[in-house]
Amino acid sequence: xxxxxxxxxxxILPREQRIRDYVQGEILRVYRAAGFERITTPIMEDLENLxxxxxxxxxxxIFKVLKRGEKLEKAIAAGxxxxxxDMGLRYDLTLPLSRYYxxxxxxxxxxxxxxxxxxxxxxxRPQKGRLRExxxxxxxxxxxxxxxxxxxxxxxxxxxLLAIGFSDFxxxxxxxxxxxxxxxxxxxxxxxxxxxxxxxDKLDKIGPQGVENELNEKEMPPQAVxxxxxxxxxxxxxxxxVAAVCADKTLAETLARVIETVKTLSKGKYAIEYTxxxxxxxxxxxxxxxxxxxxxxxxxxxGGGRYDEMVGKFIGQKVPAxxxxxxxxxxxxxxxxxxxxxxxxxxxxxxLYRPDADFADVLEKAQxxxxxxxxxVLAAAKKTGRQLDRLQQAGCSAVCFYEKFPExxxxxxxx
Amino acid sequence: xxxxxxxxxxxILPREQRIRDYVQGEILRVYRAAGFERITTPIMEDLENLxxxxxxxxxxxIFKVLKRGEKLEKAIAAGxxxxxxDMGLRYDLTLPLSRYYxxxxxxxxxxxxxxxxxxxxxxxRPQKGRLRExxxxxxxxxxxxxxxxxxxxxxxxxxxLLAIGFSDFxxxxxxxxxxxxxxxxxxxxxxxxxxxxxxxDKLDKIGPQGVENELNEKEMPPQAVxxxxxxxxxxxxxxxxVAAVCADKTLAETLARVIETVKTLSKGKYAIEYTxxxxxxxxxxxxxxxxxxxxxxxxxxxGGGRYDEMVGKFIGQKVPAxxxxxxxxxxxxxxxxxxxxxxxxxxxxxxLYRPDADFADVLEKAQxxxxxxxxxVLAAAKKTGRQLDRLQQAGCSAVCFYEKFPExxxxxxxx
Numbered sequence: 001x002x003x004x005x006x007x008x009x010x011x012i013l014p015r016e017q018r019i020r021d022y023v024q025g026e027i028l029r030v031y032r033a034a035g036f037e038r039i040t041t042p043i044m045e046d047l048e049n050l051x052x053x054x055x056x057x058x059x060x061x062i063f064k065v066l067k068r069g070e071k072l073e074k075a076i077a078a079g080x081x082x083x084x085x086d087m088g089l090r091y092d093l094t095l096p097l098s099r100y101y102x103x104x105x106x107x108x109x110x111x112x113x114x115x116x117x118x119x120x121x122x123x124x125r126p127q128k129g130r131l132r133e134x135x136x137x138x139x140x141x142x143x144x145x146x147x148x149x150x151x152x153x154x155x156x157x158x159x160x161l162l163a164i165g166f167s168d169f170x171x172x173x174x175x176x177x178x179x180x181x182x183x184x185x186x187x188x189x190x191x192x193x194x195x196x197x198x199x200x201d202k203l204d205k206i207g208p209q210g211v212e213n214e215l216n217e218k219e220m221p222p223q224a225v226x227x228x229x230x231x232x233x234x235x236x237x238x239x240x241x242v243a244a245v246c247a248d249k250t251l252a253e254t255l256a257r258v259i260e261t262v263k264t265l266s267k268g269k270y271a272i273e274y275t276x277x278x279x280x281x282x283x284x285x286x287x288x289x290x291x292x293x294x295x296x297x298x299x300x301x302x303g304g305g306r307y308d309e310m311v312g313k314f315i316g317q318k319v320p321a322x323x324x325x326x327x328x329x330x331x332x333x334x335x336x337x338x339x340x341x342x343x344x345x346x347x348x349x350x351x352l353y354r355p356d357a358d359f360a361d362v363l364e365k366a367q368x369x370x371x372x373x374x375x376x377v378l379a380a381a382k383k384t385g386r387q388l389d390r391l392q393q394a395g396c397s398a399v400c401f402y403e404k405f406p407e408x409x410x411x412x413x414x415x
Numbered sequence: 416x417x418x419x420x421x422x423x424x425x426x427i428l429p430r431e432q433r434i435r436d437y438v439q440g441e442i443l444r445v446y447r448a449a450g451f452e453r454i455t456t457p458i459m460e461d462l463e464n465l466x467x468x469x470x471x472x473x474x475x476x477i478f479k480v481l482k483r484g485e486k487l488e489k490a491i492a493a494g495x496x497x498x499x500x501d502m503g504l505r506y507d508l509t510l511p512l513s514r515y516y517x518x519x520x521x522x523x524x525x526x527x528x529x530x531x532x533x534x535x536x537x538x539x540r541p542q543k544g545r546l547r548e549x550x551x552x553x554x555x556x557x558x559x560x561x562x563x564x565x566x567x568x569x570x571x572x573x574x575x576l577l578a579i580g581f582s583d584f585x586x587x588x589x590x591x592x593x594x595x596x597x598x599x600x601x602x603x604x605x606x607x608x609x610x611x612x613x614x615x616d617k618l619d620k621i622g623p624q625g626v627e628n629e630l631n632e633k634e635m636p637p638q639a640v641x642x643x644x645x646x647x648x649x650x651x652x653x654x655x656x657v658a659a660v661c662a663d664k665t666l667a668e669t670l671a672r673v674i675e676t677v678k679t680l681s682k683g684k685y686a687i688e689y690t691x692x693x694x695x696x697x698x699x700x701x702x703x704x705x706x707x708x709x710x711x712x713x714x715x716x717x718g719g720g721r722y723d724e725m726v727g728k729f730i731g732q733k734v735p736a737x738x739x740x741x742x743x744x745x746x747x748x749x750x751x752x753x754x755x756x757x758x759x760x761x762x763x764x765x766x767l768y769r770p771d772a773d774f775a776d777v778l779e780k781a782q783x784x785x786x787x788x789x790x791x792v793l794a795a796a797k798k799t800g801r802q803l804d805r806l807q808q809a810g811c812s813a814v815c816f817y818e819k820f821p822e823x824x825x826x827x828x829x830x
Contacts, residue, residue: 001464001729003518006502009457011515013522017453034781035763035791038432042424042548043458043534044478049416063459066479066500068538076499081491084499085481087421100426103418107428109809113791119458123483133457144794148774152792155778264775314416348450359563360679363570366449376450376528377567379559394524 008124008132020135020332022342023164024117027137027326030160031115034152036139038115041096047088049099052313054283058091061122063132065089089121093138094284094307094323101142101321102314111143117328129299129333137326138304142311145320147254150288150306151261153324157302158262158270160326161292165335169294169301171262172275175255175287176305179276181246186231187224196220203277208232239274255288284310290324297334302326347397349373349408352380352387357402365405373398423539423547435550435747437757438579439532442552442741445575446530449567451554453530456511462503464514467728469698473506476537478547480504504536508553509699509722509738516557516736517729526558532743544714544748552741553719557726560735562669565703565721566676568739572717573677573685575741576707580750584709584716586677587690590670590702591720594691596661601646602639611635618692623647654689670703699725705739712749717741762812764788764823767795767802772817780820788813 005011012020028038050062064085067075075083090096093116101112117137124130139156141149154171161169179200180193188196199214206214208229215225234241239259243252255274262272280289280303289305304324311319349369353362366375380401381387388399392411400408420426427435443453465477479500482490490498505511508531516527532552539545554571556564569586576584594615595608603611614629621629623644630640649656654674658667670689677687695704695718704720719739726734764784768777781790795816796802803814807826815823 001467001514002461003514003729005457005514005518006459006461009459011457011519012455013519014452014454017455020455021453033761033785033789035765035789037429038436039429040427040432040435042420042426044421044424044548046417046421052416064481065504066481072496076494076496079491079494081487084491089480099416099418099420103420104426104428109805111793133459146770146794148794151774152778261775265778314418346448350450355561359566360676363567363680370448374448374450378526379561379563390524 006132008126008130010131010133016332016336018342019335019340020328023328023332023335024135024137026163027160027328028115028117030163031139031156034113034156034159036113036115036156038117039097039100040116040118041090041093041100043089043119043121044087045090045096045099047086050088050090050095053095053310055091055095056281056283058122058282061124062091063089063121063123091122092120092282093118093136093325094140094282094310097138097140097142097323098307098310098321099314101311101319105315105319111141111149114140114142116140129330131329135328137328138323140321140323142319142321144322145308147258147288149320149322150258150290151265153304153322154258154262154272154290155265157292157304157324157326158266161302161331162269164331165340166294166301166331167269169270169292171270171272171290171292172278173255173259173272173288173290174275174278175251176279176285176289177248177287178242178246178251178255179279181248181251182242182276183224183228185245185247186227187221188228189221192218192220197279200277201279203232237274237276239276242276258288280305282307288322294334297330299330300327301330301334344374346372346374348395349375349398349400350391350396351375351377351400351402351405352384353377353402354380362402365400365402369400369406421547423541423545425546425548431747431751433757434750434755435743438743438747438750439550439552441578442575443530443532445578446554446571449528449571449574451528451530451571453532454512454515455531455533456505456508456515458504458534458536459502460505460511460514462501465503465505465510468510469725470506470510471696471698473537473697476539477506478504478536478538506537507535507697508533508551508740509555509697509725512553512555512557512738513722513725513736514729516726516734520730520734526556526564529555529557531555544745546744550743552743553738555736555738557734557736559737560723562673562703564735564737565673565705566680568719568737569673569677569687569705570680572707572719572739572741573681576717576746577684579746580755581709581716581746582684584685584707586685586687586705586707587693588670588674588687588703588705589690589693590666591694591700591704592663592702593657593661593666593670594694596663596666597657597691598639598643600660600662601642602636603643604636607633607635612694615692616694618647652689652691654691657691673703695720697722703737709749712745714745715742716745716749759789761787761789763810764790764813764815765806765811766790766792766815766817766820767799768792768817769795777817780815780817784815784821 065087119135121133183193183196203211212229239252259272284307285305286308287306291300292302294301306322308320351366366377369375398408398410480502534550536548598608598611618626627644654667674687693704699722700720701723702721706715707717709716721737723735766781781792784790813823813825
């Protein structure tokens with residue numbers, strides 16, 4: 001039998017688990033204090049729901065669950081792949097939340113401020129820092145169309161990141177509608193905007209010249225590419241410049257208000273900046289999108305945006321929605337790599353007993369010591385010297401020999 | 416798009432989630448105080464591992480995950496069901512733990528006292544109280560062959576149940592080896608013991624006559640059935656009676672010691688009793704098995720046993736192991752049905768603001784109030800009367816109108 005976990009999935013050892021539980025606890029504490037309520041949805045969803053969810057590339061990465069019994073026999077006889085499965089593992093928490101809200105909205109408050117912290121699945125090619133099973137921590141506000149929802153999500157997510165010891169991070173923000181309006185103004189056609197955005201999203205990686213080359217390869221109208229190039233060459237990209245070339249002034253005004261408000265709230269502990277090339281992968285975003293990047297760590301540690309059309313797909317009635325998701329795995333792996341140790345609430349103590357001890361009394365003494373320590377009951381080894389060394393290396397702070405109770409011997413911390 | 420969750424799976428609403436989080440928190444607190452460490456394993460396992468895991472009937476209930484890409488194309492061309500999947504969702508936490516221990520044992524302490532609280536999957540026919548996705552809370556001790564491991568698991572599990580408000584429960588205990596030795600003594604053949612045990616397990620449901628009838632239908636040796644019947648007719652089943660007909664006296668002595676020790680530890684808060692017909696479904700149990708039943712609630716709220724052979728399947732070297740699993744779903748549904756409300760650490764307050772308010776200042780005032788309250792920020796409705804009613808009904812204890820900050824209006828609790 002194979003002892004390794006499946007490809008792209010991992011076993012969590014106790015030390016990493018302590019960090020994960022601590023991080024999740026702190027995030028939940030901050031979110032709950034702000035009146036958000038936790039819910040849970042099943043990890044499996046109807047495959048048709050997943051397929052229709054505008055999940056972008058993620059739709060190619062869905063793990064499908066095989067049908068059973070007669071249904072499966074029929075599908076095999078038909079010999080077609082698409083009939084073999086009718087359930088899939090979710091690739092994010094946004095589609096399940098939208099379904100959940102559609103199903104339970106009568107029982108939920110409006111606006112609904114909700115927490116989800118749970119596993120999602122993507123059949124990606126496994127690589128360092130990219131897992132096939134991973135945890136996301138999301139907060140969402142459903143039923144609030146105002147940009148105050150965006151502000152509150154950014155404020156609360158930033159406070160969660162600060163609570164777990166992250167600082168020196170930057171919230172990057174954009175509005176997809178603003179980007180699309182600007183590109184249309186330059187002369188790109190509406191139906192090509194998705195592919196133009198894909199190229200534009202790479203601005204910080206390939207630079208203005210790279211963007212121009214790629215758009216030419218994609219055979220975009222030369223005068224549109226030229227207009228965009230001229231704009232890019234003006235250098236630093238300011239929201240005012242983009243606003244100046246857009247017909248709808250309220251989009252830029254609202255984005256400016258969000259940025260100003262968050263700046264005030266941040267008290268200088270973190271930054272927020274307009275990032276005109278930010279697009280984000282999911283197809284379901286309809287308005288503002290945002291990401292958190294952290295000095296010294298590549299990629300985003302959190303991301304989100306507004307998705308006003310998703311719930312409507314279920315109930316035929318538009319429900320405004322915004323979400324922000326913390327990349328839990330990335331956060332935990334940064335802490336783990338940096339040798340982070342979770343502060344122990346109580347020191348740990350080993351209560352060592354000999355085979356002839358009255359075990360009921362051993363456990364009662366252990367319970368007594370638990371007022372002050374986290375107590376593990378262990379059979380004493382014949383030679384206790386090596387046992388004490390091992391306990392010490394494993395982070396145990398104290399021992400008590402049952403026959404000498406309540407005498408406690410403190411162990412020196414080994415580094 | 417479908418709004419309901421998949422068959423046998425459920426959406427957790429905020430009130431139930433609060434109970435679940437509270438129950439899990441209390442269980443973890445008790446387990447951690449006793450020196451157990453939490454780990455996590457992936458929800459998917461290699462299908463071959465699952466198939467070889469002696470899981471009894473659960474092996475027929477595995478959700479299988481479809482292969483992908485070329486592998487899948489080949490399997491479809493071959494037209495055989497068993498080639499379509501090579502991964503499955505776990506049906507319990509014991510097989511993954513055994514694989515985990517085999518893979519990571521060099522990095523783990525011995526004995527290893529471990530907590531798992533996580534989801535498992537069984538494709539059962541959905542019915543009240545039986546889900547296809549559900550949570551188990553397990554503690555296990557690996558690497559301790561003495562019955563002290565059983566005693567400690569029972570002690571700690573019982574304390575967890577007491578901590579979440581359960582009392583008046585009974586731990587039922589048996590040793591499969593004792594049952595098998597007795598049945599062999601009566602003249603049943605070794606290779607028929609599994610099926611005899613299945614019938615014997617029903618003693619409390621079908622009575623001695625039912626057991627006799629079923630064994631006769633199974634064409635067991637008449638003199639063995641008669642010997643068993645004579646024994647059953649003696650009435651109350653005492654451990655001493657079973658010990659008297661068994662060659663190996665140490666099994667009964669050890670079981671008696673476990674029962675006596677737990678009785679002492681229980682201080683009369685719960686009961687423990689020898690239940691000679693207790694077998695439990697899983698094929699992997701090798702020694703003692705136990706269950707917790709609770710007055711007024713059908714079925715078990717917790718169950719476990721010793722499985723000394725499972726880890727050895729992975730590494731070819733025997734590692735003694737015992738586990739105890741709390742039926743988290745059953746516990747939570749009992750609390751939910753009884754109208755249980757989790758005590759709030761902080762009262763909840765709604766901070767209501769008008770559209771023209773300075774939102775940065777609104778959020779700063781909210782943060783200020785969070786020292787004392789759980790604060791939700793909400794846009795004030797035009798008519799606040801109805802809004803206050805709704806907030807009150809949703810369990811909100813206080814409101815603060817932003818323009819009147821720091822004046823707080825308490826809401827009367829509505830029942």
